[in-house]
Amino acid sequence: GVVRVLAISGSVRAGSVNxxxxxxxxxxxxxxxxxxxxxxxxxxxxxSEDDEAAPGAGVKxxxxxxxxxxxxxxxxxxxxxxxxxQLKNALDWASRPYGRSVLVGKTASVIGASPSGxxxxxxxxxxxxxxxxxxxEVVGEELCVAQAHTVLGEDGLPTDEELRTALTTLVATLxxxxxxxxxx
Ligand code: FNR
Numbered sequence: 001g002v003v004r005v006l007a008i009s010g011s012v013r014a015g016s017v018n019x020x021x022x023x024x025x026x027x028x029x030x031x032x033x034x035x036x037x038x039x040x041x042x043x044x045x046x047x048s049e050d051d052e053a054a055p056g057a058g059v060k061x062x063x064x065x066x067x068x069x070x071x072x073x074x075x076x077x078x079x080x081x082x083x084x085x086q087l088k089n090a091l092d093w094a095s096r097p098y099g100r101s102v103l104v105g106k107t108a109s110v111i112g113a114s115p116s117g118x119x120x121x122x123x124x125x126x127x128x129x130x131x132x133x134x135x136x137e138v139v140g141e142e143l144c145v146a147q148a149h150t151v152l153g154e155d156g157l158p159t160d161e162e163l164r165t166a167l168t169t170l171v172a173t174l175x176x177x178x179x180x181x182x183x184x
Contacts, residue, residue: 006069078123119144
């Protein structure tokens with residue numbers, strides 16, 4: 001059957017290279033994959049334990065989107081050597097209640113894109129650690145998209161064959177793992 005992948009960009013700006021990479025990933029995904037780019041990150045309220053009993057609309061939308069998805073594909077920018085606060089905030093919400101949250105056992109893959117030469121390497125490492133701490137199953141290799149503002153063509157797809165293959169492979173690996181988890 002169809003595998004539903006929730007794609008989350010750690011950047012909420014309109015011209016985000018991370019969002020653009022996720023759109024490319026969606027275009028390269030197989031026919032049996034429903035990969036949707038989530039646009040609700042900006043609306044997720046700041047985390048507070050005081051609000052956990054009655055979370056806001058932004059949080060509810062986040063939890064529902066993750067719960068409905070078979071897998072998560074997160075593309076993160078790097079802010080000051082780590083993940084952006086808005087992404088960490090969303091993951092903190094999604095991690096609750098600890099050990100029984102929508103993230104436990106969720107198959108996930110990580111991409112990082114930056115205009116620099118490093119491709120958000122540190123942010124990806126931190127994101128993998130955070131997802132692991134939340135009980136998600138991180139699969140696939142690190143994918144550092146460096147000089148990310150130059151890598152996509154007019155059609156929104158990677159112009160470079162190597163990146164195109166790496167992105168296609170990462171999405172396929174994620175989908176395969178999610179399919180296996182579903183069957184188990
Ligand atoms: C950055 N940027 C950045 N880049 C990087 O490679 N390492 C870093 O530590 C940082 N730190 C950082 C902090 C803050 C507050 C901002 C706003 C930016 C640059 C960053 O990679 C660039 O803005 C990307 O284009 C952000 O990704 P999106 O929004 O294009 O997806």
